[in-house]
Amino acid sequence: MSPTVLVVDDHASFRAAASALLEAEGFTVVGGAGDGEEALAQVGMLRPDVVLLDVQLPGIDGFEVARRLAALAFPPAVLLISSRAEAEYGDQVARSPARGFLDKWALSGAELARLLP
Numbered sequence: 001m002s003p004t005v006l007v008v009d010d011h012a013s014f015r016a017a018a019s020a021l022l023e024a025e026g027f028t029v030v031g032g033a034g035d036g037e038e039a040l041a042q043v044g045m046l047r048p049d050v051v052l053l054d055v056q057l058p059g060i061d062g063f064e065v066a067r068r069l070a071a072l073a074f075p076p077a078v079l080l081i082s083s084r085a086e087a088e089y090g091d092q093v094a095r096s097p098a099r100g101f102l103d104k105w106a107l108s109g110a111e112l113a114r115l116l117p
Helices: 012-024 036-046 062-070 109-115
Strands: 004-008 028-033 050-054 077-082 100-103
Touching (some): 012 050, 028 036, 050 062, 077 109, 100 109
Parallel strands (some): 004 050, 050 077, 077 100
């Protein structure tokens, strides 16, 4: 069974493109969210295996969403994504509970799978 994925990004066009790409590469995309609060609610309802989480979100940012998800009894794997370079976030990525970081434009099923257990 393929991992289930929730795609979280404030740009609907990126959510759609990422979802189509991941579905084509064998992942099951169960939903999407446009901000951190919606992401937390969707995780509670959908229980995805993986959350592909944009760092720059309106309201609560991806780092805080990742922290809140890590506190769940059965947390999903979180992979941070951004159009900005990882280095621009200093040590925030390393300090986050996320499994890894992907450049949005390098997203692929293979890269996602590489960061999962």
